[in-house]
Amino acid sequence: MTVTLIIFVAIIVFGLITGTITTIMAFKLLRNNEEKHHLRKSILMDGIPTEAIIHDIVQTSSSRDGRPGVRLDLTVTQVDGRTFPTIVETYIPITHIPHFQKGNVINVRYIAMGNERKVEVQDAYLP
Known part of the structure; x- marks a missing residue:
């Protein structure tokens, strides 16, 4: 019974860590794309x-x-x-x-x- 509980907790912790890392990477990618888009607009307006x-x-x-x-x-x-x-x-x-x-x-x-x-x-x- 305790082995099953440990495995269950390990799966939940692994899922939370994986989800957090995925969310952070997605936000970084979105921010990077937004910065590139802003730079492109800036070049076209002020270049x-x-x-x-x-x-x-x-x-x-x-x-x-x-x-x-x-x-x-x-x-x-x-x-x-x-x-x-x-x-x-x-x-x-x-x-x-x-x-x-x-x-x-x-x-x-x-x-x-x-x-x-x-x-x-x-x-x-x-x-």
């Missing part, structure tokens, strides 16, 4: 507008609200004329797909964060 050349476009396995996810290999031209390469993962509306082809010039915005630059595509989908 420096410029143009970028598409060197490569690859569809990712993700989509959001029916819009395909893509990985864009870009060369961004800064306001001072210097360029820098970057890779942006974003979602594009299906109606904009013809604009997102190799060699095309697209509008982007960027911000400098220390030595790093964060880039967002202006015509991309932002939920």
Whole structure:
């Protein structure tokens, strides 16, 4: 009888610990996604507008609200004329797909964060 009680208590404790860890991880993931979304909006609203050349476009396995996810290999031209390469993962509306082809010039915005630059595509989908 005591062995059964110990096993029962161990199962309950294990379940509580597992549930707590799962809940904490879910909240961290949600907060991280919210922070990324806020940063993207901030770049699109306050970033420096410029143009970028598409060197490569690859569809990712993700989509959001029916819009395909893509990985864009870009060369961004800064306001001072210097360029820098970057890779942006974003979602594009299906109606904009013809604009997102190799060699095309697209509008982007960027911000400098220390030595790093964060880039967002202006015509991309932002939920």
